[in-house]
Amino acid sequence: MNPALPALPAAIDLNIDANRSPWLDGAPEPAAARTLPGDVTADVAIIGGGFTGVSTAYHLSERFPDKKIVLLEARQLANGASGRNGGMMLNWINGVDCKDPEGTQRVFKATRGGIDLIEQIIKKHSLKVRYNRDGCLEVCTDNQRAEHAHARAEKLASWGIPVRYLGGEAFRERLTLQGGVGGILDPTAGQLNGVDLIRGMRGVLESRGVEIYEHTPVLSISEGAACSVVTPSGTVRARAIVLGTNGYTPKLGYFKNNVFPLHSHMIATEPLSPEAWARIGWKNIAGFSDDLDRIAYGSLTPSGSLLFGGGSNAAYNYLYGNKTAYPGTPNSAEASFQAIRERLGAYLPDALNLKISHRWTGTLGITMARVCSMGVRGEHKNVYYAVGYSGHGVTLANLAGQVLCDLYSDNHEPWQKLPFYQRNMAYIPPEPLRWVGYQLFTRLTGRSPRKVE
């Protein structure tokens, strides 16, 4: 711990010990949970009740109202990263360095369409979802990076992408961050409360006849013309299945050497008024991320809490053997929360005096190149998947529902040229090499292991 840091102010409520994300506060009450009552048959069995699973159920049930769709969730909807993230609804695909105008426009159009789609669903069904599109900033932490970012923003703008570089006063009018010298503003990005969205969409799904079973962990899957999806309380026999389990997917036997679960920790401050935030330095922006390898990011909720994460190796943990549950949270992650708070203090020194209202952990699905993959596989071409968003899935995992629904409809064409389409993900060695390699690499370099493709 940095001795210069003031002692942690007292927590303002018990959330600090509850591993509970603030997105749950004020969200619609969860519907009564039903577990799978026994053996059932279905056209499609979706595994996982996060953005990927719920958005896939949404699009399939809209396009194929007569198909029987069953969604199986191990705990409750939004239990995973979708209910525990930083909320930044971003464009672009993590790990994809867009160089040519055509490819860049294609990626931007797809992700912008993903954000628009989230907004359309909210409006179409009058869902009570707290979200905004106030724009997000990619902050540059030194002059050289700022120069590159400036040139990149101008190139993107010349290709018709509506981003712009903010330097000097224009930057500080949005965000006054110590060490931040400028940034690229994407005014089409924003912030989303994932718990609101998923709980709102649940009502839509159920009104269309989608059967949602919670507290129903899938234990194993046998593929075939009809797949068997085994849970403790029954088996679902389905002609197609969807893996909406992101960082948990290797536990089901899929992508064991391509996706690994990384535990990502976050803190939230007590809520402040917009004026109080402006005095601290946070003015007119939904969220920001910095340009360092261990990205730090923050976003301000409508109720005035700053959510903050990343910024160092300590903010993330990989547990031996692909463990997906973080043991004994949050106390066992004390060092992580402390490191996150130190980074927050380095960027917004006055925020250090704020009380911490929540601290929590979520499971990311990381790929070596950081690029996600969406597609269909298996001898019978009936196992649909979208995984490995690598911390960038608020937009992409919601878009995944549309992608997988198109693939299910045998309409691959709209997505074939996108980098995530059926993408082969780089090999990650098995244990014990994986754990040892991760520890050594992160400690020696201060960076996260990554393969540039």
Ligand SMILES: Cc1cc2nc3c(=O)[nH]c(=O)nc-3n(C[C@H](O)[C@H](O)[C@H](O)COP(=O)(O)OP(=O)(O)OC[C@H]3O[C@@H](n4cnc5c(N)ncnc54)[C@H](O)[C@@H]3O)c2cc1C
């Ligand atoms: C701390 C944190 C901050 C983040 N910040 C951002 C951000 O600001 N912007 C951004 O774009 N992305 C962010 N992300 C990433 C983003 O939240 C995820 O990429 C996205 O939510 C993935 O959605 P998903 O539905 O694929 O997976 P998840 O939301 O993880 O859902 C998977 C679901 O599957 C269930 N499940 C697992 N195993 C089984 C099983 N065997 N049987 C049944 N169900 C099972 C889980 O309980 C879970 O509910 C963040 C993630 C974390 C953890």
